[in-house]
Amino acid sequence: xxxxxxxxxxxxxxxxxxxxxxxxxxxxxxxxxxxxxxxxxxxxxxxxxxxxxxxxxxxxxxxxxxxxxxxxxxxxxxxxxxxxxxxxxxxxxxxxxxxxxxxxxxxxxxxxxxxxxxxxxxxxxxxxxxxxxxxxxxxxxxxxxxxxxxxxxxxxxxxx
Amino acid sequence: xxxxxxxxxxxxxxxxxxxxxxxxxxxxxxxxxxxxxxxxxxxxxxxxxxxxxxxxxxxxxxxxxxxxxxxxxxxxxxxxxxxxxxxxxxxxxxxxxxxxxxxxxxxxxxxxxxxxxxxxxxxxxxxxxxxxxxxxxxxxxxxxxxxxxxxxxxxxxxxxxxxxxxxxxxxxxxxxxxxxxxxxxxxxxxxxxxxxxxxxxxxxxxxxxxxxxxxxxxxxxxxxxxxxxxxxxxxxxxxxxxxxxxxxxxxxxxxxxxx
Numbered sequence: 001x002x003x004x005x006x007x008x009x010x011x012x013x014x015x016x017x018x019x020x021x022x023x024x025x026x027x028x029x030x031x032x033x034x035x036x037x038x039x040x041x042x043x044x045x046x047x048x049x050x051x052x053x054x055x056x057x058x059x060x061x062x063x064x065x066x067x068x069x070x071x072x073x074x075x076x077x078x079x080x081x082x083x084x085x086x087x088x089x090x091x092x093x094x095x096x097x098x099x100x101x102x103x104x105x106x107x108x109x110x111x112x113x114x115x116x117x118x119x120x121x122x123x124x125x126x127x128x129x130x131x132x133x134x135x136x137x138x139x140x141x142x143x144x145x146x147x148x149x150x151x152x153x154x155x156x157x158x159x160x
Numbered sequence: 161x162x163x164x165x166x167x168x169x170x171x172x173x174x175x176x177x178x179x180x181x182x183x184x185x186x187x188x189x190x191x192x193x194x195x196x197x198x199x200x201x202x203x204x205x206x207x208x209x210x211x212x213x214x215x216x217x218x219x220x221x222x223x224x225x226x227x228x229x230x231x232x233x234x235x236x237x238x239x240x241x242x243x244x245x246x247x248x249x250x251x252x253x254x255x256x257x258x259x260x261x262x263x264x265x266x267x268x269x270x271x272x273x274x275x276x277x278x279x280x281x282x283x284x285x286x287x288x289x290x291x292x293x294x295x296x297x298x299x300x301x302x303x304x305x306x307x308x309x310x311x312x313x314x315x316x317x318x319x320x321x322x323x324x325x326x327x328x329x330x331x332x333x334x335x336x337x338x339x340x341x342x343x344x345x346x347x348x349x350x351x352x353x354x355x356x357x358x359x360x361x362x363x364x365x366x367x368x369x370x371x372x373x374x375x376x377x378x379x380x381x382x383x384x385x386x387x388x389x390x391x392x393x394x395x396x397x398x399x400x401x402x403x404x405x406x407x408x409x410x411x412x413x414x415x416x417x418x419x
Contacts, residue, residue, distance in 0.1 A: 031310070072393050
């Protein structure tokens with residue numbers, strides 16, 4: 001299996017104290033507006049290209065694993081999925097907000113691409129793909145509310 | 161007594177958070193999502209603490225400080241500066257963990273745990289007047305009440321919460337991992353989702369009643385714990401259960417002061 005080669009990214013030149021102050025303010029003055037965007041949740045999806053170079057169906061990249069009763073106290077796998085979903089929501093918000101900082105949007109896009117790439121092996125396994133090395137290219141996209149017509153961003157075909 | 165209970169539960173929440181982040185080390189590595197080379201540019205002076213090795217040490221310190229806070233809460237007493245130090249350390253590490261993810265780890269649960277730990281730092285502050293101690297607990301109670309009212313208010317204004325459509329959309333969303341039986345029940349019984357949606361709005365907006373008298377306070381805290389158990393079981397919001405459970409006793413303190 002040939003792993004996806006993550007691109008090396010240049011660090012952002014700005015945001016020295018900005019992250020500290022922004023995070024402190026966010027924790028001191030949280031919005032508390034939970035579950036306020038019903039029906040517009042952005043979803044990260046991935047798909048691979050088959051051997052004949054045709055793309056296969058899009059599938060969800062972020063699927064929380066099954067839970068047992070004790071997971072109501074601690075659920076690292078679920079926390080990881082929710083943290084990634086939160087990242088996708090921030091990216092979607094940045095893309096849709098015309099006033100958003102371009103550098104921040106690009107940074108978030110890179111993180112979302114990493115998240116999509118990290119989800120690939122499990123998605124292929126769930127798809128019943130026995131040998132990932134036959135996959136040459138893949139794609140990711142963010143859609144709103146699983147509506148295929150409402151695409152926030154769709155990547156180009158990426159090499160595996 | 162309220163501060164002691166809050167301390168023990170907050171310590172448990174902080175310890176669980178540290179253990180979870182330690183097991184999530186893969187997504188924080190150079191082959192993960194929040195890889196250090198991509199995130200480090202914004203860390204500034206915190207670069208050493210947020211590096212792979214540094215952050216593991218920070219999480220180990222979080223486990224130790226949680227143990228200290230739990231012991232302080234269990235023993236009780238006054239003028240114990242080390243308990244205040246443990247609470248302040250845990251609040252600082254909650255901030256650092258959020259910075260490591262470039263935003264927050266798990267949204268509101270980080271904010272609520274930070275609020276509780278900041279309040280407990282004041283409540284345990286040595287050689288301070290009782291006003292300072294009370295302010296710490298009342299700050300938590302005020303933020304907690306605000307959290308419910310604000311969450312209820314945004315749902316109140318969203319038509320989909322009244323029709324049940326919002327709840328059906330959230331239960332069907334794959335990232336929440338809602339058990340398939342519940343997803344099917346939500347899609348087949350619109351009345352059920354409407355009932356639960358409206359109940360959630362009414363419950364959240366009723367939070368100020370907890371400040372009124374002992375019966376309403378006890379009733380609200382009981383329903384709140386059941387509510388958070390429900391969201392943990394259905395939506396997997398386990399971090400919310402412990403963070404809000406640590407904050408809920410502050411309502412009793414507030415009610416006693418106000419009533």
